[in-house]
Each structure stands twice: as C-alpha cells, then as structure tokens.
Amino acid sequence: MKSELNNIKSSAGITLVLGGTGKTGGRVAERLKVHGVATRIASRSGTPRFDWNDRSTWEVVLEGVTKVYITYAPDLAIPGARITIQDFVEKAVMQGVQRLVLLSGRGEEEAQLCERIVQDAGIEWTVVRASWFNQNFSEGEFLGMVRDGAISLPAADIAEPFVDVNDIADVAVAALTQDSHNGEIYEVTGPRMLTFTEVAKEIAIATGREIEFIQVPKQAFAAGIAESGAPEEIAWLLNYLFDTVLDGRNAYVCDGVHRALGREPIEFAEYAHRVAASGLWKVAA
Numbered sequence: 001m002k003s004e005l006n007n008i009k010s011s012a013g014i015t016l017v018l019g020g021t022g023k024t025g026g027r028v029a030e031r032l033k034v035h036g037v038a039t040r041i042a043s044r045s046g047t048p049r050f051d052w053n054d055r056s057t058w059e060v061v062l063e064g065v066t067k068v069y070i071t072y073a074p075d076l077a078i079p080g081a082r083i084t085i086q087d088f089v090e091k092a093v094m095q096g097v098q099r100l101v102l103l104s105g106r107g108e109e110e111a112q113l114c115e116r117i118v119q120d121a122g123i124e125w126t127v128v129r130a131s132w133f134n135q136n137f138s139e140g141e142f143l144g145m146v147r148d149g150a151i152s153l154p155a156a157d158i159a160e161p162f163v164d165v166n167d168i169a170d171v172a173v174a175a176l177t178q179d180s181h182n183g184e185i186y187e188v189t190g191p192r193m194l195t196f197t198e199v200a201k202e203i204a205i206a207t208g209r210e211i212e213f214i215q216v217p218k219q220a221f222a223a224g225i226a227e228s229g230a231p232e233e234i235a236w237l238l239n240y241l242f243d244t245v246l247d248g249r250n251a252y253v254c255d256g257v258h259r260a261l262g263r264e265p266i267e268f269a270e271y272a273h274r275v276a277a278s279g280l281w282k283v284a285a
Contacts (some may be wrong), residue, residue, distance in 0.1 A: 002011055014038045014064045016097075018050065019071035023135050024103060027169035028069050028176075035177060037252045040065065053086055058091050067099040067176050068092055070118070075237050076104060076111040085114045086177075089121050099124040099182070101175045106131050106187060115185070127174035127185040131250060132163045134190070134271045137203065138280055140240070146203060146281050152214040153220040154242045157197050158220070161189035163251045164266035171260040188254035191265050193251060199268070207270035207281050218243060 015032055019025035020041030022159075032039040040061065042050035048060040052072065070088075071079055089100065099269060102118045104127050105111040111129075118125045136142050145151045148231075171188055175181040193204070196213040199247045204211040221242070257265040 001264060013066050014040050014070070014259065015067040016040045016042055016061060016065040017069045018042070018062075019073055020040045020046070022071060022073065023133060023165045024137055024168045024172065025071050027166060028172050031169055031173045032176065035173070037046055037177065038097040052088075054103075055087065055091075055117040058088060059095070062092055062095045062121055064095065065092070067096055067101070068097055068224070069101045069103070069172055069176060071103045072114070074234055075108075075241075076114045076117065077108045077240055078233055080239060082110060082113050084119070086117050087115055090269035093121055093123055097123065099176070101128065101172050106189075109246045114273070124179075124182045124244060126181045126183070127169060128171050128175065129187045129256070130168050131161050131189040131254075132246075133165045133168075134162050134268055137177045137199070138275045143280075144221075147283055149209060149211055149283075150214050151196060151198060151200050152213065152221075154216050154218040155196050155246050157213070158246060159195050159198075159249050159251050160246065161191075161193050162199070163188050163190045164268075164271050167257045167261075167265045169192065173232060181260060184260070186260045187254040188256035189262075189265065190268055190269070191251060191253065194268055194273075197238045202269050202272045203276075203281070206276035208276075209281075211284075228246050257283070 013039050014076050017029045017032070017039060020029045021043045029039050029041050042061045044051045049057050050061045072085065076085070092100065100121060100123065102115060104115050106129055115127050118127065133140070137146050142151060154189050168188055171186055179270050188201070200211045200213040222235070222239050225238055257263070
C-alpha cells in the first residue's frame with residue numbers, strides 16, 4: 001500500500017476513470033491517453049484496486065486526481081447507489097478533485113438524484129445522460145441472443161433512440177479536457193428511434209442472417225434470469241429497466257451529441273455493419 005501511494009503522489013493532475021474497463025470507461029481511458037492526459041484506470045482487478053462497495057479503496061485511487069469520470073456499476077438505479085455516490089463525491093472533493101463527469105441514465109429518477117449530488121458538490125461538473133447502448137447487442141447482455149438469432153426480451157415494441165458508446169466516450173472526454181462543458185447536462189441519444197423489431201432487422205441486414213425480436217412475458221424473463229445464476233442486482237436491474245424505463249418515457253431523440261461535439265451521432269446501421277464486419281455476430285461452427 002505504501003509503495004502504491006508513493007507512486008501515485010509522484011504524478012500530478014491525474015484524470016481518474018472509474019469503470020475503466022467497461023463499455024464507456026475503456027474508451028474514455030483510451031482517448032485520454034491518446035490526448036496525452038495522465039490517466040488512472042480504476043477497477044476491482046486493477047492496481048491500486050477500486051471497489052464501490054469497499055470504501056477503504058477510495059483514498060488511494062483519488063491521490064493526485066483532479067478530474068474524475070464516474071460510472072457506477074451496474075447502474076445508478078440500484079438501491080443504495082445514491083448514498084454511495086454521495087460518500088464518494090464528498091471524499092473526492094475533500095481530496096482535491098476539481099471536476100466530475102457523471103455518466104447517468106435517461107428516465108431514471110434514481111439517476112437524477114445522483115446527478116444532483118454531483119451538481120451540488122461545489123466543483124466543476126458535467127452530466128452525460130445516456131439512452132440504451134448500441135453495444136448491449138455486441139458487448140453486453142444481448143450478444144448471445146443475437147448470435148442465436150432471436151432477441152427475446154420482455155419489451156413492448158416501443159421505440160428507443162439507442163446511442164453508440166463511442167459517442168458517449170467522445171462527449172465524456174470533451175467534458176474532461178475542455179472547460180466549455182462545465183455545468184452542462186448532455187442528454188445523448190442516437191439520431192433516430194428504433195423499436196426492438198427494427199433493431200433486429202438492422203442487425204439481420206448487416207449480418208445477412210435471420211434475426212428476430214421475440215417479446216416474452218416479464219415473468220418468464222425474470223424466471224430465466226434467476227435460473228441463469230446472474231447476480232441478484234443484475235436480475236433486479238434488468239427487470240427494473242424493462243418494467244419501468246422502457247415504457248415510452250424516453251421515446252424521443254435529443255441533441256446532446258451535437259451540442260457537445262458539433263457533429264451528428266453515429267447511426268445504428270453504421271454500428272451494426274461495423275460489428276458484423278468484425279465477425280463478432282457469426283454463429284460458431
């Protein structure tokens with residue numbers, strides 16, 4: 001522990017990326033390094049180690065840090081997340097952090113409560129409030145479904161403006177490296193609305209395979225998640241998202257990407273063709 005502290009104290013002006021191995025955090029860290037920004041990636045398997053549930057790990061990763069990209073796993077909606085975010089923000093301010101960039105979720109009351117904690121911290125802040133990720137179909141929970149040819153979820157065919165995590169990462173990096181984004185809430189979405197049926201069709205076109213969306217009963221989905229052995233909080237989150245957030249409340253496109261970056265967000269079709277070309281969605285022989 002002492003040697004870790006000495007190594008950290010020897011650097012100055014570090015940007016800390018929480019969830020630095022995740023969908024957005026990994027991309028944020030890569031971009032910061034390309035920009036020559038001193039970057040520390042925080043994760044439970046990293047050195048020094050960071051764990052949201054172990055407050056004794058917080059002080060070390062915050063040493064020498066001036067800016068923090070905050071992603072909370074699995075989601076800010078999880079019960080207890082608000083208290084944890086409150087405690088972490090207070091600790092960060094006490095240790096000299098000057099800017100916070102928070103990844104938040106659209107249509108989640110619990111996430112908005114966490115946003116207010118960041119906004120009231122008395123330092124520079126930016127909120128990146130994101131819609132559902134494109135990459136859920138390639139790097140997350142639904143990859144196996146796509147490979148199997150059936151996206152089976154307890155979702156009504158309600159449209160959602162899915163956003164590419166590369167857009168989220170670009171917005172977050174801009175907020176971490178440029179002063180002009182301080183005090184902004186960027187609600188980031190893709191450029192158009194897509195139902196899950198339309199998502200399946202876009203992936204089918206890109207892959208040349210038959211991919212369909214199948215709406216399953218919520219009870220059957222919940223039972224399947226429980227039987228899969230998924231952690232309790234993940235099961236709770238998936239049920240919460242389909243039962244609460246995906247009810248039409250977010251069925252509109254926002255201009256956050258354009259406001260932050262001056263360009264249009266990435267199209268789902270572009271994302272789908274890129275992933276298909278990589279071979280990730282191919283069925284194993």
